Amino acid sequence: MIRVVLADDQALVRAGFRLLLETEDGFEVVGEAGDGAEAVAQAKAHQPDIVVMDIRMPGVDGLEATRLISEDPGLRSTKVLVLTTFDVDEYVFAALRGGASGFLLKDVEPVELLHALRVVAAGDALLAPSVTRRLIAEFASRPENRRPHPSALREITEREREVLVLVAGGLSNDEIAEHLVISPATARTHVSRIMTKIGARDRAQLVVLAYESGLVTPKRL
Numbered sequence: 001m002i003r004v005v006l007a008d009d010q011a012l013v014r015a016g017f018r019l020l021l022e023t024e025d026g027f028e029v030v031g032e033a034g035d036g037a038e039a040v041a042q043a044k045a046h047q048p049d050i051v052v053m054d055i056r057m058p059g060v061d062g063l064e065a066t067r068l069i070s071e072d073p074g075l076r077s078t079k080v081l082v083l084t085t086f087d088v089d090e091y092v093f094a095a096l097r098g099g100a101s102g103f104l105l106k107d108v109e110p111v112e113l114l115h116a117l118r119v120v121a122a123g124d125a126l127l128a129p130s131v132t133r134r135l136i137a138e139f140a141s142r143p144e145n146r147r148p149h150p151s152a153l154r155e156i157t158e159r160e161r162e163v164l165v166l167v168a169g170g171l172s173n174d175e176i177a178e179h180l181v182i183s184p185a186t187a188r189t190h191v192s193r194i195m196t197k198i199g200a201r202d203r204a205q206l207v208v209l210a211y212e213s214g215l216v217t218p219k220r221l
Contacts, residue, residue, distance in 0.1 A: 001028050002050065002121045003048040003050075004027060005031040005039065005048045005051045006029060006031070006052050008052075008054040010054075013054075017029075027114075031048065036060030036062055036065030039053060039057075047077070049079065050080070050120055051079075053083065055084040055095070066082065070100075070201070079123070080099060080100045081101060081116060081117060084103075085105065096207065096208050099201070100204060101123070102120050123202050156197055156198070163176060163180070163187065163194060165210065167203055167206050168215075168216040169216075174187070176190075194206060
């Protein structure tokens with residue numbers, strides 16, 4: 001059962017999401033929030049698997065709420081899926097850099113949202129449609145957003161660097177295995193070890209680090 005908290009300042013939107021999830025096997029809505037502060041409180045109270053987070057909300061917005069949830073040691077198992085009407089470069093990257101495990105627009109089809117929630121809950125892959133990957137790449141490649149090469153990357157092996165580049169390209173473990181001619185289990189092990197060495201909570205943070213460090217650039221994907 002995937003336990004979900006819905007955070008959106010529009011009650012009608014929350015009601016629609018609740019109806020969708022409650023009529024689908026495998027989901028349970030355990031809380032709702034009308035602003036970012038309440039979203040954080042609901043996350044702490046219910047320890048959900050996922051918080052579906054709107055960005056533009058009164059008071060504490062969704063980006064700040066995402067950061068607060070992601071940085072809370074007591075919410076390590078709670079992931080954030082940002083769902084918004086605003087297809088803006090800075091929002092996409094800020095959401096992922098703040099710890100979000102995915103980013104979708106609200107015009108997504110219901111079946112895609114359900115799939116997205118399952119993927120995020122499994123921690124299997126970054127939810128990055130091609131347009132989102134393009135936005136991340138463009139924003140991360142701007143000179144003002146480049147950062148020094150993180151010392152954490154010095155701890156990973158050359159093979160792990162190869163794997164990290166492929167993760168940043170949006171490849172699943174099975175696709176990475178096929179590309180490198182290794183078993184899916186070995187690919188999963190590599191990804192897990194990279195996350196441990198870098199201190200990333202999920203694949204989304206691996207992607208952000210790959211771009212921010214300069215290990216991956218738009219030209220390399």
